[in-house]
Amino acid sequence: MAGKQRNSSRREQSLSRARIIEASIELLDIGGEGGLTFQTLSKRLATGPGAIYWHIDNKSDLMTAACDAIVAPVMAPPLMDATPEDVIRGVALGLFDAIDAHPWVGSALVHAVGRLPSARILERLGQQVRALGVSDDEQWATVSALLNYIFGVGGQNAANAQFARKHDLNRSTFLGEVSIAWLLLDPEEYPFTRSIAVQMRDHDDRVDFLAGIDLILKGIQATWHR
Amino acid sequence: MAGKQRNSSRREQSLSRARIIEASIELLDIGGEGGLTFQTLSKRLATGPGAIYWHIDNKSDLMTAACDAIVAPVMAPPLMDATPEDVIRGVALGLFDAIDAHPWVGSALVHAVGRLPSARILERLGQQVRALGVSDDEQWATVSALLNYIFGVGGQNAANAQFARKHDLNRSTFLGEVSIAWLLLDPEEYPFTRSIAVQMRDHDDRVDFLAGIDLILKGIQATWHR
DNA sequence: ACCTGAACACCGTTCAAGT
DNA sequence: ACCTGAACACCGTTCAAGT
Numbered sequence: 001m002a003g004k005q006r007n008s009s010r011r012e013q014s015l016s017r018a019r020i021i022e023a024s025i026e027l028l029d030i031g032g033e034g035g036l037t038f039q040t041l042s043k044r045l046a047t048g049p050g051a052i053y054w055h056i057d058n059k060s061d062l063m064t065a066a067c068d069a070i071v072a073p074v075m076a077p078p079l080m081d082a083t084p085e086d087v088i089r090g091v092a093l094g095l096f097d098a099i100d101a102h103p104w105v106g107s108a109l110v111h112a113v114g115r116l117p118s119a120r121i122l123e124r125l126g127q128q129v130r131a132l133g134v135s136d137d138e139q140w141a142t143v144s145a146l147l148n149y150i151f152g153v154g155g156q157n158a159a160n161a162q163f164a165r166k167h168d169l170n171r172s173t174f175l176g177e178v179s180i181a182w183l184l185l186d187p188e189e190y191p192f193t194r195s196i197a198v199q200m201r202d203h204d205d206r207v208d209f210l211a212g213i214d215l216i217l218k219g220i221q222a223t224w225h226r
Numbered sequence: 227m228a229g230k231q232r233n234s235s236r237r238e239q240s241l242s243r244a245r246i247i248e249a250s251i252e253l254l255d256i257g258g259e260g261g262l263t264f265q266t267l268s269k270r271l272a273t274g275p276g277a278i279y280w281h282i283d284n285k286s287d288l289m290t291a292a293c294d295a296i297v298a299p300v301m302a303p304p305l306m307d308a309t310p311e312d313v314i315r316g317v318a319l320g321l322f323d324a325i326d327a328h329p330w331v332g333s334a335l336v337h338a339v340g341r342l343p344s345a346r347i348l349e350r351l352g353q354q355v356r357a358l359g360v361s362d363d364e365q366w367a368t369v370s371a372l373l374n375y376i377f378g379v380g381g382q383n384a385a386n387a388q389f390a391r392k393h394d395l396n397r398s399t400f401l402g403e404v405s406i407a408w409l410l411l412d413p414e415e416y417p418f419t420r421s422i423a424v425q426m427r428d429h430d431d432r433v434d435f436l437a438g439i440d441l442i443l444k445g446i447q448a449t450w451h452r
Numbered sequence: 453a454c455c456t457g458a459a460c461a462c463c464g465t466t467c468a469a470g471t
Numbered sequence: 472a473c474c475t476g477a478a479c480a481c482c483g484t485t486c487a488a489g490t
Contacts, residue, residue, distance in 0.1 A: 015455080038483060048456045049484075055454095059483065110336075110381045113389060114404035119411065119419050126418035138437075139418075140425045145438035149371065152378025155336045163339060178340035185345060192352035192365075193345050199366045211364075212371030218448045219441035241474080264464060274475045275465075281473095285464065 015047060017055045017065075024066045028104045032165045033158070036063075064115050067108035071117040074098045075124050084128040085217050091124050092150055092213050096206060099154045103161035106154030122147060133224045145216055153209050175201045241273060243281045243291075250292045254330045258391045259384070262288075262330075290341050293334035297343040300324045301350050310354040311443050317350050318376055318439050322432060325380045329387035332380030348373060359450045371442055379435050401427045 013019060023044050027036045038049040038059070045052070056062045074094045082090070099106045112118055126143045134142050164174040179201035182193050239245060249270050253262045264275040264285070271278070282288050300320045308316070325332045338344055352369045360368045390400040405427035408419050 037481085039481085042457095048458090050457070050486075051455050053484070111385050111389075113382065113385050114407060119408065119416060122422075123416050123419045126422060130418060137425070140422050140429055141434040141437040142441070143422075144434050145375065145441050148378035148382060148438060149375045150378070151382060152374035152376070155381045156339065156374060156377060159337050159339050163337075181340055182345065190345060190349050192356060193349045196348075196352060196366050196369075199363070203366055208367040208370050211367040212374060212442075215368070215371050215442050215445035215449070216438075218445035219443070222444045222448045223441070263462085265462085268476095274477095276467075276476070277474050279465075 015045060015051055015055060020045065020052055020055055020062070021065050021069055024062055025069060025102075028066060029102060033104045033107055033162055036066075060111070063108045064112045064117065067105050067112055068115075068117045068120075070098055070102055070105050071095070071109070071120060075120040084131040088125060088128045088146065088217065089210065089213060091121070091128075092146075093206070093210065095121065095150060096153065096209050099157050100205070103158045106151075106156075106158030107162075110151055110155045110158075118147075121150070129220070132220055134220065135224075142220060146213070149212055149216060153212070157205070175203075241271060241277055241281060246271065246278055246281055246288070247291050247295055250288055251295060251328075254292060255328060259330045259333055259388055262292075286337070289334045290338045290343065293331050293338055294341075294343045294346075296324055296328055296331050297321070297335070297346055301346040310357040314351060314354045314372065314443065315436065315439060317347070317354075318372075319432075319436065321347065321376060322379065322435050325383050326431070329384045332377075332382075332384030333388075336377055336381045336384075344373075347376070355446070358446055360446065361450075368446060372439070375438055375442060379438070383431070401429075 020041070023041060024036050027040055027044065029035075031040070036059075038052060042049045042052055056065070074097075075091070099109075109117060109121075122143060125146050126139065129139055129142050129146070160171075160174065163169075164171065167174075169177065179197045182190070182197035182200070185193055187194060246267070249267060250262050253266055253270065255261075257266070262285075264278060268275045268278055282291070300323075301317065325335075335343060335347075348369060351372050352365065355365055355368050355372070386397075386400065389395075390397065393400075395403065405423045408416070408423040408426070411419055413420060
């Protein structure tokens with residue numbers, strides 16, 4: 001399927017699926033989830049929208065492909081000489097950092113059910129869950145718990161980033177606004193939420209994410225290591 | 227702010243925020259996330275789009291309000307005479323069932339960060355986490371783990387439902403397609419995913435959801451009950 | 453085989469004009 | 472105060488026409 005690659009001077013490089021995905025990632029990083037449209041994309045690639053459809057099926061496929069381009073390298077390294085728990089922590093943290101750097105990936109992962117990026121993560125986590133001694137018929141539920149938690153954090157990160165961008169807030173002012181909103185809730189009905197508002201404002205996403213992973217790992221150990 | 231309520235014969239009831247939300251929920255239940263537009267909504271309410279904007283700020287607010295109308299009653303009952311663990315299970319299952327009946331709620335919850343529906347759930351879970359003996363400075367991370375897991379499942383449910391609707395699949399044929407796609411993966415690279423494909427096809431969402439909650443609860447117990 | 457770009461059906465939102 | 476509905480700027484996707 002290699003193209004003819006004549007040295008046409010109309011464009012520096014001829015259009016290709018790889019170049020389209022690369023440009024899409026740049027647009028998503030710059031402009032967030034709303035930064036990628038067929039208008040912005042075809043303008044950046046100096047072509048028309050129809051040309052893009054020659055190389056990709058639709059926007060959903062494009063998002064999944066862009067997502068996979070970020071996720072695949074993160075899931076690649078083998079991380080030898082480590083306990084299953086440590087590998088799971090490493091995989092989860094790698095994913096967290098990737099989503100932190102590209103918040104749109106969190107949203108894309110949620111919408112890429114059963115597609116390649118999810119399968120990569122499932123495989124990586126599943127092998128470790130098996131190594132932890134979880135019985136065959138409980139492995140799916142156990143990996144699912146990890147996967148749903150990770151996707152939950154990713155989706156939340158994506159939503160937060162999109163909200164902050166829309167209202168021109170940085171992370172700390174965004175958290176400050178939420179904190180204030182919580183402090184204004186009815187003390188009778190929302191004692192816990194109010195009591196935790198300040199702690200929430202100053203929390204470290206990454207630390208709390210790992211704490212959640214550790215809670216699930218402890219639950220697995222408590223169930224299978226005795 | 228009560229309207230004049232003249233018995234005009236143009237419409238059976240005068241427009242109101244409550245009636246708009248009610249109609250929105252009906253449209254979302256019928257047509258999924260894409261079923262609610264200002265066109266379908268104003269048609270169903272026998273009015274123009276401008277009239278709707280008199281009562282609500284924008285579509286995001288409308289989605290959050292519709293979401294809260296589903297979530298609020300589920301979070302209301304007190305569930306006396308139960309352990310904190312059982313209350314958490316009850317709250318989580320109630321939410322799961324609500325999202326199962328209205329998949330768009332899963333997506334709406336994720337996008338309603340720091341808004342009322344999330345605060346209701348946070349409060350309900352937080353009080354029980356406190357009752358479990360989690361120290362003050364770990365309460366946020368602990369409730370977050372539960373919340374992110376629940377939102378992860380909800381978001382995934384919403385995405386699955388949207389995908390199935392788009393391709394005219396019911397739940398079991400949808401899972402069958404994913405299962406087949408996984409079985410076609412490279413055996414060298416995806417041994418775990420392939421081995422679990424059949425188990426995934428026949429799994430019970432609700433049972434697995436509760437298994438994840440129990441894993442987190444066990445992790446909390448292992449951390450704080452000794 | 454690959455690209456062009458106008459056209460299509462749709463979307464959320466606005467706003468001058470009505471009552 | 473509340474409603475009307477045309478208009479606006481945008482979106483993903485298609486497709487006849489070009490090379």
